[in-house]
Amino acid sequence: MTQAQKSNTILDAEIYNPLSLSRTLFSRGMTLIACFLTALAVLPLFAILYKILGEGLTHLSWEVLVSLPAPVGVEDQPNGFANAILGTALMVGIATLISVPIGVMTGIFLSEFGRENKAMANSIRFITVILSSVPSIVVGVFSYALIVVTTKAFSSLAGGFALGIIMLPVVALTTEQALKLVPTSYRLASAGLGGGRFQTIFRIIIPSALPTITTGILLAASRAAGETAPLIVTALSSQFWPPLVDKLGEIMQSPIGAETISKLKEIPETLLTPTPSMSVLIYSYASSPYKEQNELAWTAASVLLGMVLIASVASRTVTRKRLQNR
Amino acid sequence: MTNPSKKRKKVTRKSPEINTALDLTDTSGEGLWIESGFTMFVWAFALATAGTLFWISAIIFKDAWPAISNFGLSFLWNPKWDIGELQFGALPFIYGTVISSAIAIIIALPLGLSVAIVTSENFLPPWVRSPLGFMVELISAIPSVIVGLWGIFVLIPFLLPLQQSLFDNFSWFPLFSSEPLGPGMLPAGILLSIMILPTVAAISRDVLLSVPVDLRSASMSLGATRWETIFKLLLPAASSGIIGATILALGRALGETMAVTMVIGNSIQINQSLLAPSYSIPAVLASQFREALEPLHIGALMYLALILFVITLLVNAVAVLLVKLMGVKGAKN
Numbered sequence: 001m002t003q004a005q006k007s008n009t010i011l012d013a014e015i016y017n018p019l020s021l022s023r024t025l026f027s028r029g030m031t032l033i034a035c036f037l038t039a040l041a042v043l044p045l046f047a048i049l050y051k052i053l054g055e056g057l058t059h060l061s062w063e064v065l066v067s068l069p070a071p072v073g074v075e076d077q078p079n080g081f082a083n084a085i086l087g088t089a090l091m092v093g094i095a096t097l098i099s100v101p102i103g104v105m106t107g108i109f110l111s112e113f114g115r116e117n118k119a120m121a122n123s124i125r126f127i128t129v130i131l132s133s134v135p136s137i138v139v140g141v142f143s144y145a146l147i148v149v150t151t152k153a154f155s156s157l158a159g160g161f162a163l164g165i166i167m168l169p170v171v172a173l174t175t176e177q178a179l180k181l182v183p184t185s186y187r188l189a190s191a192g193l194g195g196g197r198f199q200t201i202f203r204i205i206i207p208s209a210l211p212t213i214t215t216g217i218l219l220a221a222s223r224a225a226g227e228t229a230p231l232i233v234t235a236l237s238s239q240f241w242p243p244l245v246d247k248l249g250e251i252m253q254s255p256i257g258a259e260t261i262s263k264l265k266e267i268p269e270t271l272l273t274p275t276p277s278m279s280v281l282i283y284s285y286a287s288s289p290y291k292e293q294n295e296l297a298w299t300a301a302s303v304l305l306g307m308v309l310i311a312s313v314a315s316r317t318v319t320r321k322r323l324q325n326r
Numbered sequence: 327m328t329n330p331s332k333k334r335k336k337v338t339r340k341s342p343e344i345n346t347a348l349d350l351t352d353t354s355g356e357g358l359w360i361e362s363g364f365t366m367f368v369w370a371f372a373l374a375t376a377g378t379l380f381w382i383s384a385i386i387f388k389d390a391w392p393a394i395s396n397f398g399l400s401f402l403w404n405p406k407w408d409i410g411e412l413q414f415g416a417l418p419f420i421y422g423t424v425i426s427s428a429i430a431i432i433i434a435l436p437l438g439l440s441v442a443i444v445t446s447e448n449f450l451p452p453w454v455r456s457p458l459g460f461m462v463e464l465i466s467a468i469p470s471v472i473v474g475l476w477g478i479f480v481l482i483p484f485l486l487p488l489q490q491s492l493f494d495n496f497s498w499f500p501l502f503s504s505e506p507l508g509p510g511m512l513p514a515g516i517l518l519s520i521m522i523l524p525t526v527a528a529i530s531r532d533v534l535l536s537v538p539v540d541l542r543s544a545s546m547s548l549g550a551t552r553w554e555t556i557f558k559l560l561l562p563a564a565s566s567g568i569i570g571a572t573i574l575a576l577g578r579a580l581g582e583t584m585a586v587t588m589v590i591g592n593s594i595q596i597n598q599s600l601l602a603p604s605y606s607i608p609a610v611l612a613s614q615f616r617e618a619l620e621p622l623h624i625g626a627l628m629y630l631a632l633i634l635f636v637i638t639l640l641v642n643a644v645a646v647l648l649v650k651l652m653g654v655k656g657a658k659n
Binding site: 033123136146222226297304308 | 364365371374379382385386389436437438441443458461465469473476478520523527551556582583628638639643
């Protein structure tokens with residue numbers, strides 16, 4: 001065998017089997033490990049969903065959604081958390097009223113006015129991103145110091161205000177993203193037809209970005225609905241209907257006249273009382289020693305999680321679709 | 327030619343055909359008022375959003391002042407927290423916050439990185455990959471109180487035998503030197519790792535995807551295997567972004583309140599064992615604010631909130647800047 005033939009067989013071996021055994025094993029092994037760890041990472045999601053569907057949906061009924069919490073130990077009374085659903089809706093509503101105007105305007109600034117004030121827009125964007133990462137309990141403490149201390153009452157106003165601060169940066173950043181998806185040619189066309197900046201933004205850009213902005217707001221609101229920490233230090237909880245609900249009921253029933261107006265004047269006061277919410281109810285029922293309250297915590301969790309996940313999945317698919325369409 | 331303003335009136339009111347004489351330099355129209363008013367509004371609201379951050383810090387600092395002037399910086403390393411004697415120190419809470427977050431990072435980093443690699447590489451078909459990434463991101467949408475509920479009723483009972491066997495076999499090791507009760511530092515850390523995993527995974531994935539394709543083509547064409555490319559090229563190239571993602575996740579872990587409050591055991595003592603109950607800054611804020619009556623107690627809680635605020639602010643600022651260095655959008659979530 002000549003030297004040339006020898007090197008030829010080695011070359012053959014290298015062509016047909018280029019990788020040494022150790023490198024192949026390393027590569028395969030790492031792939032296995034990575035897939036295993038990924039499966040491990042997804043496991044909690046399934047565990048949580050499984051438990052919530054199992055525990056929560058078995059006790060879910062119409063009665064639970066429309067009745068007040070029954071006193072512990074009372075068997076013959078319907079037990080539910082309707083007041084907490086309304087309380088959450090009330091506070092998320094207040095939060096939306098606070099955060100949407102400011103947030104959308106900030107988004108417009110970042111996207112439309114940021115072009116000529118790059119440095120300013122960058123610093124405001126940076127601060128907004130930082131604001132979105134402030135721990136929610138710190139926002140709650142801030143709202144406590146600002147509203148609970150001055151009005152001397154734990155209230156839905158303070159809770160809604162805290163949730164509004166939490167929603168604000170999310171609304172601002174998603175609005176900016178939504179506006180950036182609108183093609184520049186729209187802006188140029190509007191300007192070419194003599195549209196001012198106000199007209200361009202409100203007649204052209206906002207309408208075409210509206211679906212994305214709305215899903216952003218929905219996502220922010222659903223996140224706010226799940227917040228607990230700021231509500232514990234601001235809104236507390238209660239066993240009764242949020243007072244605003246009672247007051248609105250009275251107004252609906254009373255004849256229109258002076259009485260209605262005097263009742264309308266009482267509405268601000270009704271915002272200054274402790275208010276129940278889904279998340280605080282889950283928190284307090286989770287650590288309760290009574291089994292029926294634990295079960296109710298699971299049911300409330302399934303309702304809350306259902307709302308949050310639907311909003312989240314819906315908004316993600318809508319934004320994803322819009323991103324792909326471009 | 328007479329007075330131009332007079333002429334303009336005539337044009338708009340009466341005869342549209344002389345519109346060619348329109349004065350384009352005119353600055354008195356109603357449209358311009360809307361325009362400048364709108365600009366002012368947008369500026370004002372944008373500044374209001376940015377100002378909120380400073381407003382929060384000012385208010386909390388103001389309310390923390392009684393405690394700051396009373397205890398000074400020694401508050402940070404004073405281990406005593408006694409409401410009756412009005413003696414307040416932050417050490418037990420700082421310790422609990424830092425250790426539970428550290429456990430969370432140690433667990434979440436390898437898991438999150440593998441999710442990022444698996445969802446950005448192509449060894450799984452796309453129909454598996456994208457739902458996988460989606461599912462991990464869904465974890466971040468679950469309200470933390472629900473994760474806490476799951477922690478109390480599922481995770482703690484599941485971990486208890488494991489903790490017990492750790493104690494039985496390794497009680498000579500300081501980290502496992504106390505009888506497990508159920509709630510404690512370890513369950514809190516594990517629960518936190520579940521909650522911060524999506525942050526690590528999503529941002530690391532974006533960073534990995536933003537590494538230029540040319541680089542990996544070059545590496546593969548020189549004969550490197552997939553994992554050699556990942557370890558020697560992708561991870562080093564994406565390192566600043568991955569570190570940023572980890573720090574961002576750390577920021578979330580430090581401030582996470584409900585899940586930790588529900589499983590950490592809320593006990594004001596520093597115990598080196600991970601099986602012992604502990605406390606964290608957010609947990610003590612959530613559980614003591616409602617009952618705080620003494621101004622000094624409220625002040626001490628505000629001081630704790632200020633510490634948490636400053637730490638998370640610094641951590642997040644560093645993280646956002648690091649991720650920005652990689653030019654990735656993911657930091658915004």
